[in-house]
Amino acid sequence: MALQLKKTVVMVGMMGAGKTAIGRAVADVLGVPFMDSDEEIVRAAQMEISEIFERDGEGFFRDREHEVISRLLEEGPCILSTGGGAFLAERNRDVVSEKGVSVWLRADLELLWSRVRHKDTRPLLRTPDPKATLTELLTARQPHYQNADLVVDSREDYSIPDMAERVVGC
Ligand code: S3P
DSSP states (O other), X not given: OOOOOSSEEEEEOOTTSOHHXXXXXXXXXXXXXXXXXXXXXXXXHTSOHXXXXXXXXXXXXXXXXXXXXXXXXXXXXXXXXXXXXXXXXXXXXXXXXXXXXXXXXEOOHHHHHHHHTTOOOOGGGOSSSHHHHHHHHHHHHHXXXXXXXXXXXXXXXXXXXXHHHHHHTO
């Protein structure tokens, strides 16, 4: 599909919602670049996210996240996947609303948990009861995600191409 994107489409939502997989598929469908703020941070730091959290703290990570999101929004239209905490920060919501279009990939707790439970890559879930932590994060974050421009439901029975079509059709 040859389509001239006017603004960057910013994928927001919880860890495990599928922002990266669906973002990549959307970028393929539209023939536009795909970027991922977590990947950019990891590349620049030459460390995994969990190492950055451990060594420099979450605040340091959030500052890098804001810098990367702001820079990528300046670089011209693309599909941009962001980490699950990015849209909580007002400074990120502001820059996204000024320069992009946000899409909240909404998924329920069980789907999120089924996707993240076997992975040890999310420092925020390194707690004695990660499912309870995920539940708390989802409850606390939903009001922020609701500020997104568009909402697309992510479900177990939707394939990635299905989801990409849903985002493109928004
Ligand atoms: C985070 C989600 C992660 C990553 C970091 C913090 C969060 O990204 O940015 O571990 O606060 O929810 P994904 O949403 O891509 O897992």
